[in-house]
Amino acid sequence: MKPLENTRVLDLTRVLAGPYCTMILADLGAHVIKVEMPGSGDDTRQWGPPFQNGESAYFLSINRNKKSLALNLKRPRGREVFLKLLDSSDVLVENFRPGTMESLGLGYETLRASNPGLVYCSISGFGQTGPYSQRPGYDLLMQGMGGLMSITGEEGGPPLKVGIAITDIGAGMWGALGIMAALNHRERTGQGQLVDVALLDGVVSWLTFMAGIYFATGQNPPKLGSAHPTIVPYQAFQCSDGRWIVVAVGNDNLWLQFLTVIRDEAIASDPRFARNQGRVENRKELVERLQRAFLQRDAAYWLSALEAAGVPVGPINTLEDVFRDPQVLARDMLAEMDHPLVGRLNTLGVPVKLSLTPGSLDTPPPLLGEHTREILMGLGYSPEEVEEIQGEATV
Numbered sequence: 001m002k003p004l005e006n007t008r009v010l011d012l013t014r015v016l017a018g019p020y021c022t023m024i025l026a027d028l029g030a031h032v033i034k035v036e037m038p039g040s041g042d043d044t045r046q047w048g049p050p051f052q053n054g055e056s057a058y059f060l061s062i063n064r065n066k067k068s069l070a071l072n073l074k075r076p077r078g079r080e081v082f083l084k085l086l087d088s089s090d091v092l093v094e095n096f097r098p099g100t101m102e103s104l105g106l107g108y109e110t111l112r113a114s115n116p117g118l119v120y121c122s123i124s125g126f127g128q129t130g131p132y133s134q135r136p137g138y139d140l141l142m143q144g145m146g147g148l149m150s151i152t153g154e155e156g157g158p159p160l161k162v163g164i165a166i167t168d169i170g171a172g173m174w175g176a177l178g179i180m181a182a183l184n185h186r187e188r189t190g191q192g193q194l195v196d197v198a199l200l201d202g203v204v205s206w207l208t209f210m211a212g213i214y215f216a217t218g219q220n221p222p223k224l225g226s227a228h229p230t231i232v233p234y235q236a237f238q239c240s241d242g243r244w245i246v247v248a249v250g251n252d253n254l255w256l257q258f259l260t261v262i263r264d265e266a267i268a269s270d271p272r273f274a275r276n277q278g279r280v281e282n283r284k285e286l287v288e289r290l291q292r293a294f295l296q297r298d299a300a301y302w303l304s305a306l307e308a309a310g311v312p313v314g315p316i317n318t319l320e321d322v323f324r325d326p327q328v329l330a331r332d333m334l335a336e337m338d339h340p341l342v343g344r345l346n347t348l349g350v351p352v353k354l355s356l357t358p359g360s361l362d363t364p365p366p367l368l369g370e371h372t373r374e375i376l377m378g379l380g381y382s383p384e385e386v387e388e389i390q391g392e393a394t395v
Contacts, residue, residue, distance in 0.1 A: 001029075001357055002028055002029025002357050002358070002360070003028050003029060003357045004025055004028045004029040004030040004180075005029035005030075007029070007030040007031065007090045007091060008030070008031045008033075008089045008091070009022060009025055009026075009030045009031065009032045009033070009089065009090065009091040009092075009093060010033055010035060010082075010085055010086060010091070010092045010093070011032050011034045011066065011093050012035050012092065012093065012094040012095075012096070013034075013093055013095045014036075014042040014043050014044065014095070015042070015043050015044055015095070015168070016044070016062065016139075016165055016168040016169065016172070017095055017123045017169070017171040017197075017199065018093055018094065018123050018172065018175070019034075019042065019044075019062045019063055020062050020168065020169055020172030021093055021121070021123065021171075021172035021173070021175035021176045021179070022093055023062050023066070023172075024172065024176040025091070025176055025179065026064070026065035026066050027064075027065055027350045027359040027360070027361070028350075028352070028359045029359065030091070031067075032065065032066040033066070033067050033069050033085065033371075033375060034063065034066045034366065035069050035071050035073070036069070036070055036071070036369065037070070037071075037072065038070040038071070038072055038368075038369065039070075041070070042059060042063070044056055044058045044059040044062075045368060047059070052341075052342045052345070053341045053343075054341060055339070055341055055342055055365075059365060060339070060345060060347070060364075061347070061348070062365075064337065064347060064361060064363065064364055065361065065362055065363055066363075066365070066366055067363075067366055067370070067371035067374070067375065068366035068367065068369055068371055068372070069085075069369065069371060069372050069375050070368060070372050070390070073104055073106070074104070075392050076392075077388065077389045077392045078389070078392065079105075081376065081379065081381075082106075084379050085375075085379070086111060086114070086115055086118070087114070087115065089115070089118065090117070090118070090119060090183065091118070091119045091120075091121065091183070092111070092118060092121065093175065093179070094121070095122070095123040095124060096122075097124060097134065097136065098122070098124055098127075098128050098133045098134060099134065101122075108120040108122070108194045112192060115192070116190075116191065117186055117190055117192045118192040119179055119182040119183055119186065119192045119193065119195060120192065120193075120194050120195065121175050121178060121179050121182075121195040121197065122194065122195070122197065123175050123197045123198075123199075124197075124198060124199070125137010125138065125141070125142065125198065125199050125200065126198050126199075126200050127196055127197070127201060128194075128196045129196075132200075137199050137200070139161075139165035139166070139167045139168045139199065142167035142199040142200050142202075142203050143161045143162065143166070143167055143203065144159065144161075146167065146200055146203030146204050146206075146207075147203070147207055147210075148161070148162065148203055148206070148207075149161055150220065150223070151210055151221050151222075151224075152223065153223045153225065154225040155222060155225065157223065166203075167199045167200075167202060167203045168199065170199070170202040170203065170206065171197050171198070171199045174197050174201075174202050175195065175197045178197060182195055209229075209230070210229070213229060213230075226246065227283070227287070230276075230280060231248075231249070231280070232279040232280050232283050232286060232287070233247055233249050233258075233287065233290055234247070234248050234249060234250065235247070235287070236316060237290065237291055237294040237302075238291065238294065238295065239294055239297060239298050239299040239301075239302055240294075240296060240297055241298040241300075243298070243299035243315070243316070244299070244315075244316040245299050245302055245313060245314065245315055245316065246313065246314050246316060247306065247311065247312070247313050248311075248313070249311065249312075251276070252275055252276060254311055254312070255273075255274075255276070255279070257309045257310050257311050258309070260309055261305045261306050261309045261311065262290070264289070264293055266289075267286070267290070267293075272286075273286055303315060331349065331353075332349040333349040333351070334346065334348070334349060335347050335348065335361050337361055337364045338364065339364040339365070340367065341367070342364075345364055347361065372390060373386055373390075376389060376390075
């Protein structure tokens with residue numbers, strides 16, 4: 001058994017936030033039916049290059065363990081099929097702009113009348129309420145508006161975004177968490193509910209200690225590159241061979257261990273650096289002196305010496321490095337699946353390790369409409385009705 005094995009999910013999402021949410025549920029055993037527009041499907045099916053034998057690498061990365069149903073919700077038979085599926089569904093997930101589902105007659109208040117136990121998750125840029133709710137939401141906007149880009153990058157440099165669409169992925173995770181909380185509530189009460197997830201809310205919630213610093217001082221935190229606002233040294237350093245490493249000296253005991261490797265008597269004997277507060281207050285001078293020290297040896301030396309001394313240290317890995325890392329491999333975070341067009345498909349593993357009910361990778365990302373006939377026949381439609389519904393979908 002998997003933890004969500006008896007949970008049925010209707011997935012009306014596309015692009016990233018919603019599909020990432022439903023992939024989490026599917027990995028944990030939920031039966032996910034991905035409803036896609038006939039002929040085009042999820043937007044990301046066309047996003048590329050790169051493509052693998054015609055399949056978008058982007059789409060392949062976030063849609064495993066799902067079944068694809070090609071269905072036009074604007075057509076009568078399409079709506080009929082959708083509402084039949086809804087009768088036996090526990091969860092509906094959509095990431096349209098607020099109001100879109102209501103305009104189709106498929107909003108939460110309408111659907112819960114016939115399925116009061118339905119957990120209905122809406123993921124959008126700004127949420128279902130507030131003055132910005134009707135604005136389109138994209139990850140880049142959220143990283144900027146949520147404050148993340150103001151604290152990312154080097155001091156004096158331009159604003160930078162995180163290298164992945166982190167607010168989309170975060171919203172998918174918040175959505176999955178909210179759905180599971182709502183399912184737990186339903187288990188006790190029989191009541192479903194609306195789960196309203198906004199990309200902007202998620203990124204603001206991540207400000208955590210940076211927000212705490214702002215609340216305490218009234219000052220906007222500066223950009224610090226790879227450094228930490230309240231711990232020094234806690235950042236990247238370049239070594240003599242041009243490679244970079246990251247060092248995390250998280251307390252004063254680690255500082256003493258760090259000094260046994262650095263072997264710089266002037267730094268070790270300077271009272272300003274004995275405690276973390278002093279190191280933070282004298283950050284610029286200390287970091288410059290440490291950087292000169294790191295440039296005396298190559299990365300392999302520093303990684304080995306600091307690790308032996310018990311100091312948290314690691315390389316700055318490329319993705320090629322990541323997927324060769326023995327720890328990543330030992331944790332099954334690189335996996336393979338068989339895909340009908342791609343063949344052997346590399347994919348990411350399941351990050352949540354459950355001892356009794358682990359998730360798994362069971363089926364590859366579906367082809368557009370791959371399971372339409374199977375799903376319709378399962379609903380009791382005759383072969384002739386299936387042909388009629390599929391024909392209507394292409395009109």
